[in-house]
Amino acid sequence: MIVDCTLGIDGFAAAFGWNGGSQGIGSPGCPGGSLTYTGGINQDISPSDHFGWVVYCTKSSGCSSQAPGGRVLGIGGVQLTVGESASPSITRIGSNNILAEAGHWVRGAGWPAGFTASDPSGICGTDLVANGTFTNVDNAVNAQDTSQFVQCPTPYTPPAATVDTTKQSNGALSLEYAATNAAGNVGTDSATVYVDNSPVSLSLTTPGDSDPSAWVNHAVTVVANPTAGPSGVGSTTCSTNGSSGSTYPSGGIRVDGTGVWTVTCSATNNASDPSGQPASSGPQSVAVHIDETPPSIAFEAANPSDPTAVTVDTSDAQSGVSSGSVEMRPAGGGSWQALPTSLDGQHLLARFDDAALARGAWTIQATSCDAAGNCASTTESVNLPVRLGSTTLGSFTDISDPFLAHVVIKRVRVGWHWVSGRRHGKRVRVKRGGQWKTIRVVETSQRCRHRRIQVGPHRWRDERICPKHQLRLKSRKRIGYGRSTTIHGLLTTAEGVPIASAPVVILTAPDERGGQFTGLATATTAPDGAWKAKVPAGPSRRIAAVYYGAPTILPSVSWMRLTVPASIHIARLWPRQVRWGGTVHIDGYLAGGYLPPPPAGELVRLRIGIRSQYTTYGVKIDVTGNGRFRTNYTFGAGPASIRRDYWFQLQALPQDDYPYAPADSGRAGVSVGG
DSSP: OEEOGGGTTTTEEEEEEETTEEEEEOOOOOTTSOEEOOOOOOSOOOOOSOEEEEEEEOOTTOOOSBOTTSOBOOOOOOOOOOOOOOOOEEEEOSTTOGGGGTTSEEOSSOEEOOEEEEOTTOEEEEEEEETTEEOSSOOOBOOOOTTSSOOSOSSBOOOOOEEOGGGSOSEEEEEEEEEEETTOOEEEEEEEEEEOOOOOEEEEEOTTOSOTTSOBSSOEEEEEEEEOSTTOEEEEEEEETTOOOEEOOTTOEEEOSSEEEEEEEEEEEEEEOTTSOEEEOOOEEEEEEEOOSOOEEEEOOOBTTBTTEEEEEEEOSSSOEEEEEEEEEETTOOOOEEEOEEEOSSEEEEEOOTTTSOSEEEEEEEEEEETTSOEEEEEEEEEEOOSBOEEEEEESSOOOSOOOEEEEEEEEEEEEEEEEEEETTEEEEEEEEEEEEEEEEEEEOOOOEEEEEEEETTEEEEEEEOOOOOOOOOOEEEOOTTOOEEEEEEEEETTSOBOOSOEEEEEEEESSTTOOOEEEEEEEOOTTSEEEEEEOSOSOEEEEEEEOOBTTBOOEEEEEEEEOBOEEEEEEEEOSEEOTTOEEEEEEEEESSOOOOTTTOEEEEEEEEETTEEEEEEEEEEEOTTSEEEEEEEOOOOOTTOEEEEEEEEEEOOOTTOOSBOEEOOOEEEEEEO
16 A cells, blocks of 8 residues: 555555454655555454455544645555464265274275365365375366465365275375365364285084095084185174074084084174275085984884895985994894895895794894994894705615605685584584685695594404505615716605705715715606706715795705725736745735825735735835836745645725725736646
8 A cells, every 4th residue: 555654744544454453554754755554464363254455534623635745545465364274174075084984994986085174265186195106196286376365275075085905005094185275275084994904714624524425324514714805804604404593603514413404604704894884704614414213213114925034124315325234143042143134225134044043032233323323223033944844865776766855735614613502402612703814735645544443342443554664775885996876866845745846955975085066967856856866976975956945935955975996906926836935926906096195095005925824025115107007926835846826906995085995906816836
């Protein structure tokens, strides 16, 4: 403001003014002419919509606007300088603003980072600073109008901004809003959050069950093992078989009871995303198979056509039947005897040999086990044998007119009872009630005769006499070397009923120590149960006629023995005439094979005789190979005038490993004398 020095003399004064306040301007005196007044307002002014100045008269008598000398009051201009010391104020936008998570763990992208700044002189610039570094989220600079006091927009909201924590490292993240006003003062709003970008994982284990997919028969504990980043595990929630989830208990989740138990768990950390959700492992499941129920087990009724077969029904609705066994022991006690047992899925199948077990009451025990190890047993009693007995007869002679039996169907009355009554005035007991039943009985075919027997004066009765038939069997036979024979047989049940069309196996073994049985022939029985088989030439033999039985008939065997003497010969004896003191030579031959191998050989006894008297003069011990051997005999000294006739004979001796009976050779004579 330019003020004439004479202004004060004329009674004028000046002042600044604004809404709510003013400040006067004094006259400083003006030696040397005019001056420029540059004094500022020395006090803070309140917000005002205008600012001005005024010149006014201070004299009560009035002032003249024109001073003596013709000078005029003039204003050269007003220069206004305004100072501001306050900083902008900042207001966060949104309840989920990332700065509102100060001290918390955060994760994810899209965190709201908006704010509004205000200042009397305006907001000329804004920034978002992360860990001391300006970001490119907002670097706004507003145009500044210095012609007025409010030089930049206020209040001012920067463009919407978000923070992506996935681009930050795990750990502390310092965030700061900055706003600058027209005076260059900076206002800030800061907070520190913690970033956890690590995924959450979870595994389920069953320490007491190495393979949850396999069936077990006990309770199982499922243990959850969550892992998380620096924010730590927030929560672990589990459910069983689709139930509502609950907090994972310390020590694990224990499941028990028959069935398949599916345990599902998930875990979270302590870092939230913009929607408030923590990171999750996602559901992890394990299915535990528990079967604590034993299999069902029951014997099936015996099959009349196969009474030695044991069939046991068994099943298991959970893990399934995996194994089983069938055992037997006498009903009075004793050790169990295991039977070969198979499993066809729903049945245990076994078979016992009632021919090899003692007769009487037995107990059969069946045990069934499922895949989880649960077992159940049941027993039943049986009287052995369960099959009909059989009789196999063998003979070296024809079994003529056998004692046969046949089945007869009869009607009998059963279930009746005795009652007392009178008949012809006498008290008698008679049968009442009951019913008729058809039964099968075995009757024998016998040769019977009738005779009349006198039982009183003029009283006779017929009597049927049926003598018991006696079979004549020949179980031993001796035949010559190189000859064959025939054996005859008869196969019937124990009651005498013929068994037709049945195989009878003929087994033979050399009659020697350790001789092994081999098959000779198989005979098939005729309708009357008879059979026969030819035994070819060979050594002495033990013979077994074996019927191996049928599903309803027990096996049986008949033993026979065939004796065959060895064939021994003096093949050559020379010379036929010798002097006293001379030697004769004998070539012998033992036929029949089966000679013991060296060094044992067969034993041959050497005899010398005269007329009916004889003596043994040695034993040949090494007869083997093809059976040919040689021996010598030297006569003693004697008078030349005496002549005598001697004979020589060979005899095969019995031996354990030689399957021929002892035999003598023919005699060969020698004349001695001269």
